[in-house]
Amino acid sequence: MTHNDDKQPHSVGRELASGVFYTSVAKYAGVVVTILVTAVLARLFTPEEFGVVNIATVIIAFFAIFSDLGIGPAVIQHRNLSRRDLGGIFSLTLWSAVVIALLFFAASGLIASFYDDSAQLRDICRILALNLFFATANIVPNALVMRDKRFRFAAVRSLAVQVVGGAAGIAAAYAGAGIYALTINPVFSSLMLFAINYREYPLRIRLRPSRGAIRKVFSFSAYQFSFQLLNFFSRNLDKLLMGRYMSLSDLGYYDKSYRLMMMPLQNIAFVISPVMHPIFAHMQDDLKKLGESYLKVIRLLAFIGLPLSAVLWFTAEELVLIIFGGQWMPSVAAFRILALSVGIQIVMSTSGSIFQAANATRMLFICGLFSATLNVTAICTGIFAFGTLEAVAWAICLSFAVNFVQCYHALFCLTLRMKWGPFWKSLLSPLLLTAILALALAGLTHLLPAGTPLTAALAAKSAAAAVVWLAYVQLGGVYDLKELAAHLRPGK
Structure with a gap:
C-alpha cells in the first residue's frame, strides 16, 4: 500500500x-x-x-x-x-x-x-x-x-x-x-x-x-x-x-544556556528543514529554480531569526530565571552571548537540505570539515585558554559567524552556480530591523524601574519587540501578513 x-x-x-x-x-x-x-x-x-x-x-x-x-x-x-x-x-x-x-x-x-x-x-x-x-x-x-x-x-x-x-x-x-x-x-x-x-x-x-x-x-x-x-x-x-576539564556544575549551567538557545532554532528553522528536503528534492535537475526558491526561504527566516537574536539578548535574565529558577542564574551570561548566534543559525540550519536536494553531499562534507576544524579550535581556545563559560560562548559565536560565510559561498557559488549578491541583499532589510529593535529594547530596559517583576519585564519587552517587528514588516511593505498567514494555511 x-x-x-x-x-x-x-x-x-x-x-x-x-x-x-x-x-x-x-x-x-x-x-x-x-x-x-x-x-x-x-x-x-x-x-x-x-x-x-x-x-x-x-x-x-x-x-x-x-x-x-x-x-x-x-x-x-x-x-x-x-x-x-x-x-x-x-x-x-x-x-x-x-x-x-x-x-x-x-x-x-x-x-x-x-x-x-x-x-x-x-x-x-x-x-x-x-x-x-x-x-x-x-x-x-x-x-x-x-x-x-x-x-x-x-x-x-x-x-x-x-x-x-x-x-x-x-x-x-x-x-x-x-x-x-x-x-x-x-x-x-x-x-x-x-x-x-x-x-x-x-x-x-x-x-x-x-x-x-x-x-x-x-x-x-x-x-x-x-x-x-x-x-x-x-x-x-x-x-x-x-x-x-571543568566542573559538572559548569557543564550543567552551560548546558541549560545552550539548550535554551537551541529552542528557537529547533522550533523555527527545524519546522522548515524536515519539510524542505522532501519537497526540494524534486528540483534536483533544475539548480537555478532550486536556488531561487531557497532565496525566498532565506529572506523569511532572516526576518524571523535575526531580530529574535536581539530579543533573546535583552530578555536573557527573565527567560532563564522564569523557566529554570533562581539556582540557574550563572547560565544567564552564557545564554545572552549564545543568543547572538541564533539568527544566523536559523538561516544556516536549512542549508543542509539544499545541499542534499542538489545531490551535493560531497560539498556538504567539505563545508562540514571546515566548520568542524574552526569549531574545535574555538572551543579549545575558550576552555583551555580562558576556562570560563562566557569565553566558550564567545568562541562558539565567532565560529558560527565565519562558518555562515563559508557555507553560503559554497552553496550558491560552487554548488548552485549562482552569484551570491542576491543572498547578501536578502539580509540587508532584516539586519536593519534587528538594529532598530535592539535600540528600542535597550531604551525600554533602561526605563524599566528596578525591581520590576520578571514576568512583567518579559511581557513588556516581548510586547515592544512585537510592535516594532509588526510595524516594520507590515507598514514597510516587507510582507502582507494577512496574505502570508492565508498562504501558510494548508490546502484541503
Whole structure:
C-alpha cells in the first residue's frame, strides 16, 4: 500500500506551506510541553545531576551517528527504491541497531570511569542503550513518512509522543526514580516513534541486507554520514571537554544556556528543514529554480531569526530565571552571548537540505570539515585558554559567524552556480530591523524601574519587540501578513 497525503498536484509553495504549517503546530505545541517538563524537572534535580545525564546523551548521540550512516536522507532523495530495496536497507539499520546498542552497553563502564562517576553514569548509559536501538531501527520507517510528505501524520505523531514521554518522565521523578527518571522520556519516546512508524511501513526483515540496495544509496549516504560525524563533534565537543576539564556544575549551567538557545532554532528553522528536503528534492535537475526558491526561504527566516537574536539578548535574565529558577542564574551570561548566534543559525540550519536536494553531499562534507576544524579550535581556545563559560560562548559565536560565510559561498557559488549578491541583499532589510529593535529594547530596559517583576519585564519587552517587528514588516511593505498567514494555511 502506498502512503501519500498529497495525491493532488500542488505547487512547491503550497506543499512547503502545508508541511511547515503541520510541523509548526507540532513543534510550537511541543515547545510548550518541553518547557513545562523541563521547568518541573529543573526544580527536582541539581545541575550536577543534569550534567551526568547530559554526558550520557552526548556520547549516545555519537554512537547513533555510526548506526545512521546517512541512510535517512538517502532514502528521501532516491525515489526509485523498490519495496525489496527498502527492506534490505531497513534490515541493515536494524542489525546495526543491535550491534551499536550492545557496544554502547558494553562501553558504559569505561565511559563512567573516564568521568569519575562509575555507578550512576554507568547505569544511565545502559538504560539509554534502549533509546539508541529504537532510534536506529526507526531511520528507514521515519524517512518513508517524510519522503511521502505525510507532514500531518508526522506532526500528530510527534506531539503525542512528546506529551506521553514527558508525562512519564515527571511521573517517574515523583515516584522516587531519582536521576534515572531523566532517562524515561528519551527511551519511551524512541520506542513509541518506532512502533508507530513501523505500523505504517511494515518492512520485511532479512538476515542478510541487500548489497544492491545499499550500493544505490552509498555515494549519497557516505558523504552525508561523514558530514554528520563532523557536525556531531563540532556541536558537542564543548560539552564533552567541559565535563572532563571543568566542573559538572559548569557543564550543567552551560548546558541549560545552550539548550535554551537551541529552542528557537529547533522550533523555527527545524519546522522548515524536515519539510524542505522532501519537497526540494524534486528540483534536483533544475539548480537555478532550486536556488531561487531557497532565496525566498532565506529572506523569511532572516526576518524571523535575526531580530529574535536581539530579543533573546535583552530578555536573557527573565527567560532563564522564569523557566529554570533562581539556582540557574550563572547560565544567564552564557545564554545572552549564545543568543547572538541564533539568527544566523536559523538561516544556516536549512542549508543542509539544499545541499542534499542538489545531490551535493560531497560539498556538504567539505563545508562540514571546515566548520568542524574552526569549531574545535574555538572551543579549545575558550576552555583551555580562558576556562570560563562566557569565553566558550564567545568562541562558539565567532565560529558560527565565519562558518555562515563559508557555507553560503559554497552553496550558491560552487554548488548552485549562482552569484551570491542576491543572498547578501536578502539580509540587508532584516539586519536593519534587528538594529532598530535592539535600540528600542535597550531604551525600554533602561526605563524599566528596578525591581520590576520578571514576568512583567518579559511581557513588556516581548510586547515592544512585537510592535516594532509588526510595524516594520507590515507598514514597510516587507510582507502582507494577512496574505502570508492565508498562504501558510494548508490546502484541503
